[in-house]
Amino acid sequence: MPQQTDAERELAQLLVESLNLEGVEPDAIDPQAPLFNEGLGLDSIDALELSLAIGKRYGVQLRSDGEDNRRIFASLRALSAHVQSQRTG
Template sequence: MEQLHTELKKLIIDALYLEDISVDDIEADAPLFGEGLGLDSIDALELGLAIKKKYNVVIDADDTQTRDHFASVANLAKYISASKVS
């Protein structure tokens, strides 16, 4: 799971062009939105597209749990891992 966390951190940095942030700056359990990394809804859309492209996993914007999936790198990793197995 640690490898997936690192991959997701790199994906976030690359997909969202966060040039001033390194993988080490992003904590797996830290919030991605609001007071955490400070992402917004547009970033969520971009990240969702990047996840779909890299992992072939779709995160449905209308799903009531989507906000939870995007809460942190750790949550995204759990969702992607569970989706790839199913």
């Protein structure tokens, strides 16, 4: 499995905490695996919760109807790269 970067590890921790993922270790999330469907199995409600948590923690607004969401939420790595590029603080 590819190694997580520090930013990915921090985001994985936020993901597990904000979504109350039982039995999922943040370190065990493959940064290149899909977050939805066959990967972590997240759904649209999870995406909304995660968007709110990211907004609070990083000041990055993710719109639920954003046309880039499929790309942004493709994997932990893609999400982390987007958050890092959009951070306000």
